[in-house]
Amino acid sequence: MSRSTLIGYAALAAGLAVVWGIEIFAIPWTNPYYANIAIRVGFNLLAVMGLALVLGFTGQFSLGHAGFMAVGAYGSASLALHAHVPPMLAIPLGGCMAAVAGLAVGVPSLRLSGDYLAVVTLGFNQIIVVLVQNVPALGGALGLTDVPVATTFGVTFTWVLLGAVFMRNLLASAYGRTFAAVRDNEIATRSLGVDTTRVKVTAFVVGAFWAGIAGSLLGFYNSSIFPKQFEFDRSIELLTMVVLGGTGSLSGPFLAAGLLTALPEALREFSQYRMVVYATLLIAMMGLRPQGILGKHELSDVVRGLWRRRAVA
Amino acid sequence: MLLELQKTGIRFGGLRAVQDLDLRVERGQLYGLIGPNGAGKTTVFNLITGIYTPTEGDIRLGDRSIVGIGPVGVATAGVARTFQNIRLFGGLSVLENVQVAMFRHQSGTLFESVLRAPRFHREETESVAAAHELLKTFGLAEVATLGAEELPYGLRRRLEIARALATRPQLLLLDEPAAGMNPSEAHDLMHLIRWVRDTFHVTILLIEHHMPVVMGICERISVLDHGAQIAVGTPREIRDNPVVIEAYLGAEVGA
Ligand SMILES: Nc1ncnc2c1ncn2[C@@H]1O[C@H](COP(=O)(O)OP(=O)(O)OP(=O)(O)O)[C@@H](O)[C@H]1O
Numbered sequence: 001m002s003r004s005t006l007i008g009y010a011a012l013a014a015g016l017a018v019v020w021g022i023e024i025f026a027i028p029w030t031n032p033y034y035a036n037i038a039i040r041v042g043f044n045l046l047a048v049m050g051l052a053l054v055l056g057f058t059g060q061f062s063l064g065h066a067g068f069m070a071v072g073a074y075g076s077a078s079l080a081l082h083a084h085v086p087p088m089l090a091i092p093l094g095g096c097m098a099a100v101a102g103l104a105v106g107v108p109s110l111r112l113s114g115d116y117l118a119v120v121t122l123g124f125n126q127i128i129v130v131l132v133q134n135v136p137a138l139g140g141a142l143g144l145t146d147v148p149v150a151t152t153f154g155v156t157f158t159w160v161l162l163g164a165v166f167m168r169n170l171l172a173s174a175y176g177r178t179f180a181a182v183r184d185n186e187i188a189t190r191s192l193g194v195d196t197t198r199v200k201v202t203a204f205v206v207g208a209f210w211a212g213i214a215g216s217l218l219g220f221y222n223s224s225i226f227p228k229q230f231e232f233d234r235s236i237e238l239l240t241m242v243v244l245g246g247t248g249s250l251s252g253p254f255l256a257a258g259l260l261t262a263l264p265e266a267l268r269e270f271s272q273y274r275m276v277v278y279a280t281l282l283i284a285m286m287g288l289r290p291q292g293i294l295g296k297h298e299l300s301d302v303v304r305g306l307w308r309r310r311a312v313a
Numbered sequence: 314m315l316l317e318l319q320k321t322g323i324r325f326g327g328l329r330a331v332q333d334l335d336l337r338v339e340r341g342q343l344y345g346l347i348g349p350n351g352a353g354k355t356t357v358f359n360l361i362t363g364i365y366t367p368t369e370g371d372i373r374l375g376d377r378s379i380v381g382i383g384p385v386g387v388a389t390a391g392v393a394r395t396f397q398n399i400r401l402f403g404g405l406s407v408l409e410n411v412q413v414a415m416f417r418h419q420s421g422t423l424f425e426s427v428l429r430a431p432r433f434h435r436e437e438t439e440s441v442a443a444a445h446e447l448l449k450t451f452g453l454a455e456v457a458t459l460g461a462e463e464l465p466y467g468l469r470r471r472l473e474i475a476r477a478l479a480t481r482p483q484l485l486l487l488d489e490p491a492a493g494m495n496p497s498e499a500h501d502l503m504h505l506i507r508w509v510r511d512t513f514h515v516t517i518l519l520i521e522h523h524m525p526v527v528m529g530i531c532e533r534i535s536v537l538d539h540g541a542q543i544a545v546g547t548p549r550e551i552r553d554n555p556v557v558i559e560a561y562l563g564a565e566v567g568a
């Protein structure tokens with residue numbers, strides 16, 4: 001095993017130790033209100049990660065990311081309720097079900113280009129919502145209740161860490177280069193013998209998996225899920241986070257997800273204006289900094305840059 | 314015979330962009346494709362590489378037809394190309410542009426990449442080394458870590474050739490690689506192209522407007538005009554062919 005791999009695994013282990021340290025020693029004494037915000041930031045980190053891959057790194061305009069969260073949430077909750085699958089197993093299975101949904105949506109639509117995908121994914125999101133509203137076994141408009149509670153801060157951020165490492169390693173690999181190649185020039189990518197449909201489907205399936213994980217965790221946190229949580233505006237919210245954070249960056253969208261989840265909590269009384277705020281933010285961003293907060297850069301680049309500047313000064 | 318176009322043609326609506334084209338390129342040959350603007354040269358490349366499907370005729374690579382197998386299929390069969398309007402991956406570094414071309418020869422799975430398995434490291438090390446080697450050949454070693462978009466124009470064309478070669482093709486199609494270069498740069502590039510052919514044992518089909526260089530390095534030349542082949546032969550035969558001279562003068566494009 002190489003040095004960098006060892007360091008990577010060590011960093012992951014350290015991160016897990018910190019997360020579970022907080023879970024055991026800090027959370028019991030923390031105001032549940034703040035713990036709740038932190039956990040919901042975690043859900044959004046997971047969901048936004050997948051969309052950052054699809055939209056930011058691969059350049060595919062997906063408008064139905066919340067639909068994959070719904071598949072994960074309903075899938076895993078059903079497994080727990082009806083088949084008594086333990087939540088810790090149901091969570092990854094929920095991710096897998098969302099990945100299968102990603103495959104089913106992606107294979108036919110990613111062959112065609114551009115705007116078509118936006119329409120199909122938007123339609124998929126709506127169909128999923130209508131479907132769960134009308135299937136009695138899924139609780140209809142009222143949703144599923146009595147889902148076992150299993151999601152804690154530690155569980156959530158264990159998945160966030162796994163997801164972040166997964167993404168970072170994937171992006172810094174031959175696969176990561178093919179995502180960027182498809183985004184930058186599909187014709188050239190194909191001319192090099194790289195099957196671009198396959199690349200796009202891969203990004204889509206991976207993105208759906210992590211959205212599914214986010215959805216699963218959500219169900220096992222609230223103990224209930226209902227269709228309204230996964231409607232189109234949720235997809236737009238995630239899209240805003242990616243665009244705001246920077247397409248072509250992972251930590252940028254993470255930053256935006258953190259801000260956009262925590263801020264509305266702080267400004268609770270304005271919550272009905274959320275969509276207005278998102279729209280304004282997006283428009284302002286287009287004008288001021290179209291590449292997003294971090295553009296194509298990662299937080300680590302920024303820190304390194306600051307450090308260098310200080311060293312020079 | 315490596316590449317053979319048999320009575321190949323394509324129509325765009327009423328326009329016969331290429332018609333009745335017979336083209337035979339021998340293995341190891343450096344073959345030139347010339348003709349006035351709009352003659353159909355790039356369209357021939359798009360037909361060979363599967364971007365367009367011919368409406369008439371057949372295209373054979375080695376002993377099989379490559380019609381209908383699509384751009385990825387054609388690339389996998391061993392045909393690489395550059396583009397008249399450069400198509401680099403702007404968000405990737407110079408080195409990474411070349412590495413993308415090696416993807417099809419790599420067998421590491423997505424999970425091996427994510428888990429940083431030994432094969433991931435081996436293939437990554439190999440591809441970096443091979444890409445560096447190629448970049449050195451093309452005088453791009455110093456700029457390997459730059460973004461492809463930061464490269465000056467002439468180097469972009471070189472990078473495109475390096476990237477195409479990284480797929481390890483048997484046939485390399487170059488669409489005006491010297492476009493936008495001054496005569497001396499064009500001259501250097503042509504020597505590089507001949508050197509590439511000799512070193513990599515690759516067959517090259519070349520579209521180029523710089524007449525002196527085409528005449529200088531190609532062993533055989535086809536001339537297209539209005540989608541049809543009006544002459545084929547050695548550079549000397551082409552130079553003295555009145556039909557060719559007429560086509561160029563008629564199109565008011567100086568040689
Ligand atoms: N997809 C297309 N649809 C319609 N017409 C096309 C298409 N592609 C090429 N053509 C037409 O076919 C003709 C040949 O074009 P092509 O690009 O092959 O010429 P060329 O010989 O490469 O010219 P140049 O030297 O300017 O690059 C032109 O008239 C062009 O407009």
Ligand SMILES: [Mg+2]
Pocket residue numbers: 354355356397
């Ligand atoms: Mg052309």
